[in-house]
């Protein structure tokens with residue numbers, strides 16, 4: 001059985017949550033019309049990296065962005081995911097959430113590795129929980145941008161049994177080859193689907209690279225966007241993971257006794 005995934009590769013207006021929500025809306029509706037069952041939005045898709053204004057624009061987990069995601073999920077019977085600037089008890093987080101078709105929050109993952117090159121460590125707290133969640137009956141994982149540079153972090157999610165890695169990002173254009181190569185490596189070494197959404201456009205400091213991508217557990221790129229706004233659609237059959245994990249049983253052949 002396949003699942004239709006839609007990756008919304010969009011521009012994000014810096015520090016303008018309501019504008020970004022309104023700009024995402026028609027794209028999400030188009031994705032639904034195309035048959036999407038799972039909709040993936042970028043990292044910090046309502047605020048961008050306006051970190052110094054998070055006191056004004058970050059929201060608690062019942063804020064307007066979450067209400068919108070819940071309503072869309074219920075109205076269109078889809079799962080919807082993306083990271084949102086979170087404010088909790090005076091602390092700020094870059095938090096990846098997912099809502100199922102009943103509007104239940106099935107993922108609440110705070111970015112674990114903060115990216116110094118974009119000043120995250122100055123403004124944000126890091127999370128310390130994994131991003132595993134269940135999509136229909138399939139265990140998957142969700143992480144945020146810089147997290148993909150830490151193969152051991154991704155591996156811990158895969159050792160829990162995840163069959164797919166969802167990634168949301170604001171990944172700058174000058175390093176887009178790192179993005180592609182790291183994601184392909186994470187797919188091959190974990191024999192997992194990788195479903196990754198990057199933004200496009202620019203803010204005051206960075207131009208972003210697009211190239212949202214879907215990679216199968218053999219490492220083949222099965223769908224890839226360009227550098228402009230785009231809805232990237234892809235059918236994914238999560239059951240393909242088993243056959244590849246049987247053919248080359250890396251999870252059985254691991255030698256954790258040697259790795260510490």
Ligand SMILES: NC(=O)CCC(=O)C(=O)O
Nearest residue numbers: 115145146170171172175
């Ligand atoms: N938003 C991010 O975490 C960017 C990570 C990045 O650009 C990298 O090179 O790593």
